[in-house]
Amino acid sequence: MFSPLIDELMQALRVLPGVGPKSAQRMAFHLLEQERQGALQLARSLEKAIDGVSYCNGCRTFTEESFCGICRNVKRDGRTVCVVESPADILAFEQSGSYSGHYFVLHGHLSPIDGIGPEDLGIDILESRLAQGEIQELILATGSTVEGEATAHYIAELGRRNEVTVSRLAQGVPLGGELEYLDGGTLAHALNSRRVI
Amino acid sequence: MFSPLIDELMQALRVLPGVGPKSAQRMAFHLLEQERQGALQLARSLEKAIDGVSYCNGCRTFTEESFCGICRNVKRDGRTVCVVESPADILAFEQSGSYSGHYFVLHGHLSPIDGIGPEDLGIDILESRLAQGEIQELILATGSTVEGEATAHYIAELGRRNEVTVSRLAQGVPLGGELEYLDGGTLAHALNSRRVI
Known part of the structure; x- marks a missing residue:
């Protein structure tokens, strides 16, 4: 037309x-x-x-240099690595101002049905870095979806095999969240993970 | 970041x-x-x-040639010109399959507050074409908004001065429209313009 x-x-x-x-x-x-x-x-x-723009040689986030600003920053603690699904997640962590370690970006999650395996997510790179022994804690911050959980589970296994502390982000009631609008799954998690105060 | x-x-x-x-x-x-x-x-x-891409020399729609496909089509009736606000409106008319005349695209509507006057809409070009006497009917199909109505009113004056038939699209109940969801203004129009059957 x-x-x-x-x-x-x-x-x-x-x-x-x-x-x-x-x-x-x-x-x-x-x-x-x-x-x-x-x-x-x-x-x-x-x-x-x-x-x-291509991947950072350290954390696989997008950058036009060999290493991104966070990987180059000597003030940050390279012994802790937070594994995220996308570069946008790094922004969310940085804006919270509560994390000073390194990151590792998967650019997706495991999805056998789409033919996405560990190598496509750079998990082999993460594995070789775990084997070098510099990393002491892996924080798994993949999404709270079925695929995100499966990916976290897979990487947790790798971490344990390399004798690294593995943690997962806490699940529960979001700040300012009203209970009546919260889904049942989240509420069940929050109840099971309740803390004595 | x-x-x-x-x-x-x-x-x-x-x-x-x-x-x-x-x-x-x-x-x-x-x-x-x-x-x-x-x-x-x-x-x-x-x-x-x-x-x-620039403007068609005939109707001011977007085209990379001197004249657009519609203006070049000898089967179309150049004596009737439908004045629309944007090239997307032409698509709507063409898809309805009920119009075989030419168009004239304003690329906007009169808006003195934004400094948009008749020259910015090419109305001077339309005026000189009216003066040439080839156009016999102007169909005003600007939007049914305050600015659209004002623009239509301005062009209608030009048409009358050049002794050309000027018409405006009918207003009323849209096909498949349910009366209970229709706004009062449209319903009032439909009632005032009722036809004996």
Whole structure:
């Protein structure tokens, strides 16, 4: 219906998560009508990021250098490693201001049905680092989903085999959470893990 | 927090309509993790579209040629011109399959508060075409908003001055619309414009 270049742009915009045909159309017209400079800037940023950004050699987060800022920071404690599913999780931890160790990013979780095994998540790299004996505690911060739990369980086994302390994030009532809106599973966890005060 | 190239990409993604900081972060990670080819394709499509697409010399819709497919189509009736606010409105008309005339795209509506006057909407171009005497009917299909109505009113005046038939899309109950969910304004319109059957 539209001219070829516009059709191509709408198709290309659909690689963005959550963008269907209608949103892609709206985005394309918005860029052409009001944000031509911004669109060119976006094109340049995309090319630079895809070209320059790869995994940190330490923790596998995204970075354009060999090691990311956290891995290079000598003030951080490399003996504790927090295993997360995505770089966005690192941001959440850093914003909480309560963690000063290193991270290890899986970029996903174990999912045999999609053919995602330990090597795809860099777990072999983590294993070799565990074998070197520098790591003393592994904090498993994968998601509280079936796949996240399975991944945590798999890595916990590795940790135990290498005689490393393995911990998992506590589950329970979130701060400010109202009990009546809490799901049964979380409430059961909170009750089972209750603490004497 | 993230490395400079990623921060820059997140910032650049925010030119897209409806994309805030969280969506931009999700999009950036999604592209870097799973859609590197798609992201490069998007960058190329953006550059090509921004470089190649401009306004049709006939109807002001987006096209990379001098005249768009509709203006070039000799089977279409150039004596009837439907005035719309955006190229997306053309798509809606074409999909309805009930119109075979030409269009004229305003790319917005009159909005003195934002400094958008008749020249910004190409109404001067429309006026000179009206003066040439080829157009016999103007169908005003601007939005049913205050600004859309004001724009329609302004163009209707021009049409009358040039002795052209001016019509406005009918307002009333949409197909399949349930009366109990219809707003009062629309219902009042539908009642006032009732037809004897």
